[in-house]
Amino acid sequence: MFALLLFVILIDSLSSIQIEQTPKQFKINENSPNGTIIGTIQINPSNYSITLIDDANGRFRLNSNGQLIVSTFIYSFLS
Numbered sequence: 327m328f329a330l331l332l333f334v335i336l337i338d339s340l341s342s343i344q345i346e347q348t349p350k351q352f353k354i355n356e357n358s359p360n361g362t363i364i365g366t367i368q369i370n371p372s373n374y375s376i377t378l379i380d381d382a383n384g385r386f387r388l389n390s391n392g393q394l395i396v397s398t399f400i401y402s403f404l405s
Contacts, residue, residue, distance in 0.1 A: 350365065352394060354396065358396050359396065360398060361395060361396065362396040363394070364386070365393075366393050367388070367394060369392070378394070384398055
């Protein structure tokens with residue numbers, strides 16, 4: 327079981343930022359505990375911010391360092 331995360335970067339002025347980022351794929355194991363770091367999203371210059379638009383019902387959060395983190399315990403719902 328896995329969760330699909332989609333990141334959207336909103337840009338106010340195209341002349342003020344260059345994005346040279348290839349798509350990233352993060353994997354996480356089921357039953358990963360709260361606080362597990364899944365990966366890091368980097369953006370330059372550092373005065374821009376990124377926002378997680380869909381946190382999969384509270385399962386994920388993005389901290390101020392761009393780290394994608396497990397917020398709640400991820401259960402396997404398969405029997």
